Amino acid sequence: xxxxxxxxxxxxxxxxxxxxxxxxxxxxxxxxxxxxxxxxxxxxxxxxxxxxxxxxxxxxxxxxxxxxxxxxxxxxxxxxxxxxxxxxxxxxxxxxxxxxxxxxxxxxxxxxxxxxxxxxxxxxxxxxxxxxxxxxxxxxxxxxxxxxxxxxxxxxxxxxxxxxxxxxxxxxxxxxxxxxxxxxxxxxxxxxxxxxxxxxxxxxxxxxxxxxxxxxxxxxxxxxxxxxxxxxxxxxxxxxxxxxxxxxxxxxxxxxxxxxxxxxxxxxxxxxxxxxxxxxxxxxxxxxxxxxxxxxxxxxxxxxxxxxxxxxxxxxxxxxxxxxxxxxxxxxxxxxxxxxxxxxxxxxxxxxxxxxxxxxxxxxxxxxxxxxxxxxxxxxxxxxxxxxxxxxxxxxxxxxxxxxxxxxxxxxxxxxxxxxxxxxxxxxxxxxxxxxxxxxxxxxxxxxxxxxxxxxxxxxxxxxxxxxxxxxxxxxxxxxxxxxxxxxxxxxxxxxxxxxxxxxxxxxxxxxxxxxxxxxxxxxxxxxxxxxxxxxxxxxxxxxxxxxxxxxxxxxxxxxxxxxxxxxxxxxxxxxxxxxxxxxxxxxxxxxxxxxxxxxxxxxxxxxxxxxxxxxxxxxxxxxxxxxxxxxxxxxxxxxxxxxxxxxxxxxxxxxxxxxxxxxxxxxxxxxxxxxxxxxxxxxxxxxxxxxxxxxxxxxxxxxxxxxxxxxxxxxxxxxxxxxxxxxxxxxxxxxxxxxxxxxxxxxxxxxxxxxxxxxxxxxxxxxxxxxxxxxxx
Numbered sequence: 001x002x003x004x005x006x007x008x009x010x011x012x013x014x015x016x017x018x019x020x021x022x023x024x025x026x027x028x029x030x031x032x033x034x035x036x037x038x039x040x041x042x043x044x045x046x047x048x049x050x051x052x053x054x055x056x057x058x059x060x061x062x063x064x065x066x067x068x069x070x071x072x073x074x075x076x077x078x079x080x081x082x083x084x085x086x087x088x089x090x091x092x093x094x095x096x097x098x099x100x101x102x103x104x105x106x107x108x109x110x111x112x113x114x115x116x117x118x119x120x121x122x123x124x125x126x127x128x129x130x131x132x133x134x135x136x137x138x139x140x141x142x143x144x145x146x147x148x149x150x151x152x153x154x155x156x157x158x159x160x161x162x163x164x165x166x167x168x169x170x171x172x173x174x175x176x177x178x179x180x181x182x183x184x185x186x187x188x189x190x191x192x193x194x195x196x197x198x199x200x201x202x203x204x205x206x207x208x209x210x211x212x213x214x215x216x217x218x219x220x221x222x223x224x225x226x227x228x229x230x231x232x233x234x235x236x237x238x239x240x241x242x243x244x245x246x247x248x249x250x251x252x253x254x255x256x257x258x259x260x261x262x263x264x265x266x267x268x269x270x271x272x273x274x275x276x277x278x279x280x281x282x283x284x285x286x287x288x289x290x291x292x293x294x295x296x297x298x299x300x301x302x303x304x305x306x307x308x309x310x311x312x313x314x315x316x317x318x319x320x321x322x323x324x325x326x327x328x329x330x331x332x333x334x335x336x337x338x339x340x341x342x343x344x345x346x347x348x349x350x351x352x353x354x355x356x357x358x359x360x361x362x363x364x365x366x367x368x369x370x371x372x373x374x375x376x377x378x379x380x381x382x383x384x385x386x387x388x389x390x391x392x393x394x395x396x397x398x399x400x401x402x403x404x405x406x407x408x409x410x411x412x413x414x415x416x417x418x419x420x421x422x423x424x425x426x427x428x429x430x431x432x433x434x435x436x437x438x439x440x441x442x443x444x445x446x447x448x449x450x451x452x453x454x455x456x457x458x459x460x461x462x463x464x465x466x467x468x469x470x471x472x473x474x475x476x477x478x479x480x481x482x483x484x485x486x487x488x489x490x491x492x493x494x495x496x497x498x499x500x501x502x503x504x505x506x507x508x509x510x511x512x513x514x515x516x517x518x519x520x521x522x523x524x525x526x527x528x529x530x531x532x533x534x535x536x537x538x539x540x541x542x543x544x545x546x547x548x549x550x551x552x553x554x555x556x557x558x559x560x561x562x563x564x565x566x567x568x569x570x571x572x573x574x575x576x577x578x579x580x581x582x583x584x585x586x587x588x589x590x591x592x593x594x595x596x597x598x599x600x601x602x603x604x605x606x607x608x609x610x611x612x613x614x615x616x617x618x619x620x621x622x623x624x625x626x627x628x629x630x631x632x633x634x635x636x637x638x639x640x641x642x643x644x645x646x647x648x649x650x651x652x653x654x655x656x657x658x659x660x661x662x663x664x665x666x667x668x669x670x671x672x673x674x675x676x677x678x679x680x681x682x683x684x685x686x687x688x689x690x691x692x693x694x695x696x697x698x699x700x701x702x703x704x705x706x707x708x709x710x711x712x713x714x715x716x717x718x719x720x721x722x723x724x725x726x727x728x729x730x731x732x733x734x735x736x737x738x739x740x741x742x743x744x745x746x747x748x749x750x751x752x753x754x755x756x757x758x759x760x761x762x763x764x765x766x767x768x769x770x771x772x773x774x775x776x777x778x
Contacts, residue, residue, distance in 0.1 A: 029495060037490050050478060053240075053473065054227065059466050060223065090217065092251070103202045110199055114196075122232060126187075145196060146199070148196075148197070154185075156170065158174075164177075214229070227245070263451075264452065270444075278438065281437045282438060311410045311417065318407045321399075329400070347395065511717065512715060512720060522726065528741055530549070530552045530744065540617055541553055553591060553593075556594070563708045570682075570685060573685065574709045575587050575688065576690040577693070582713060584692070592604035597648065597650065604645075604654070609698070610691055615655055630657075641654045641655075694722070709738045710740075714742075714743045
């Protein structure tokens with residue numbers, strides 16, 4: 001639970017520290033915001049506002065089709081394209097041929113400006129002078145600017161960017177660098193007015209229009225198209241959009257007429273081919289009918305079937321009559337005079353003869369009942385019967401011949417009709433093929449005739465490709481610049497840019513600023529933060545001193561009591577650092593002076609014999625022997641080394657002495673330890689000003705003499721890696737009882753830092769600087 005609370009508190013502290021870093025730089029943020037807001041104001045003040053102009057087109061599918069004939073031809077699979085697709089039409093609207101025509105019609109390749117003190121104003125409709133390019137002499141001409149510098153009557157003078165002048169007259173062609181132009185004066189020109197004319201290559205203006213004209217499809221199903229343009233002159237933008245829609249409709253009309261003409265030619269050619277094909281099919285049909293003697297194949301087939309049926313019935317009847325005649329002939333061939341069958345539906349003459357014969361036989365038979373065969377009447381009857389019988393046989397024979405002839409004729413007719421019926425399927429197949437081709441050719445012929453008339457009507461009707469729903473209009477609000485975006489954006493950038501710069505600086509900053517930076521990298525304690533001093537301030541602690549510097553060293557002495565061991569002899573404190581310039585000598589001197597004020601007599605030993613610095617803090621340094629002479633000369637007396645500080649008589653000093661060639665050997669010869677033993681009985685505290693540890697190993701040779709080691713780092717100078725170096729020395733037992741002292745800590749070091757005053761309760765001086773100095777001082 002306590003661990004969690006500690007982590008939360010630590011995290012809150014880190015956040016506060018991070019925020020404090022940026023709050024400490026608030027003057028830069030304020031300056032950046034003011035600069036960006038000023039820039040935004042100047043930009044809005046002198047920038048030319050741009051407005052969006054827009055026009056809306058509506059497409060009708062029926063009108064958009066080039067012709068109904070083409071649509072039907074498309075259904076036949078020979079269409080000429082889907083011209084009503086909005087996406088393809090959007091590309092056509094912004095195509096170069098249309099834009100080139102717009103540039104030529106509106107003379108957009110010549111721009112006019114009225115010169116101003118800061119910016120030039122573009123003119124479009126109310127132009128006192130108009131110019132037109134007649135021809136070009138340069139192949140790769142882009143643009144050229146000329147200023148009208150002088151007008152006298154009908155003469156004028158043009159000056160280009162290179163100060164080259166061209167003189168000409170209005171309404172008379174004049175030769176310039178890029179080609180020939182002609183100028184016309186539309187209205188009087190003020191004496192002090194200055195105009196600028198820019199000539200462009202038309203293709204360059206077309207390229208610019210391609211980029212600026214936007215075509216949008218808000219709803220493809222509604223067949224709508226929005227064409228918009230952003231420009232500084234609304235009237236110019238509207239004129240361009242109106243001309244674009246006009247040229248688009250004209251281009252569509254040309255395409256429609258061209259398509260209709262092509263369709264007309266296509267239909268005429270097809271009609272010629274279809275006419276020839278139809279004539280050939282009709283000739284083929286005629287030849288087939290003549291060759292097969294066909295008028296109506298179906299009717300003739302039905303007639304053949306009917307004749308066959310009738311002939312078959314008649315044949316059956318004739319065969320029945322033949323059978324009767326054969327039977328009757330057999331009866332007639334008998335010698336007896338028997339009655340013969342009658343009413344058989346035979347020839348009437350034969351039936352009549354048979355009836356006479358039967359009547360005569362009946363009469364004879366009746367006579368025989370009363371007379372004999374020799375009766376003359378019977379004999380006469382027999383003779384008449386025999387004669388009638390011969391007549392009957394002759395009639396039967398003639399009748400049989402007639403019936404046989406009829407049967408033969410019927411059989412021939414049936415055979416003929418059957419042959420006709422057998423040919424009908426093949427003839428019908430061929431005939432249907434011929435008729436099918438004929439019908440197809442006739443339908444196509446009639447279709448093309450109809451479409452030719454429709455195409456002729458469509459060609460004569462002038463219908464625009466797209467309906468202009470909204471003519472070009474300009475929105476009231478400017479598209480750019482937008483105040484509601486630029487000012488907040490400038491304010492945001494004014495905060496963001498210094499924040500980003502400081503973020504990078506903080507991210508790349510590897511220096512130590514406060515005790516929090518040390519706590520993040522080391523478990524060693526921090527005894528004190530020594531405030532930063534100005535060059536004109538006193539760098540030494542005086543007697544009865546109540547400055548922040550003196551208060552800081554009093555805190556250091558108080559904290560040392562918790563670090564130093566309890567002993568009867570002098571407490572030895574070694575002051576060291578990692579590199580030169582971190583302020584260890586300043587700490588050593590002021591620590592000795594502070595201890596000497598209230599904690600007994602103190603001795604300061606300058607042990608950095610390679611680069612001695614203690615004498616800099618002595619107002620009246622004395623030339624006498626120092627530590628170096630004591631280390632290499634056994635005869636040197638300790639009393640000859642010690643002298644009293646001029647700042648505090650309770651503090652004695654041993655200077656480093658002459659710089660030797662072999663400092664490491666001197667410090668490790670054992671003489672230094674003997675010196676400490678001798679001085680321990682005479683002083684309460686001994687402060688050792690040693691050499692930097694990272695540069696030389698001298699300090700490690702005398703580190704065993706110290707009861708406590710003060711490791712000095714300098715705020716804003718020392719790097720984080722030096723803390724790791726100190727940790728390694730402690731871990732390797734090369735230094736013992738080590739504590740950090742942070743030197744030169746500003747009130748806002750790293751955005752957090754000192755931020756308090758040691759002078760609480762005392763009479764401290766106040767900063768009388770003006771407020772702006774205080775701001776930039778921070």
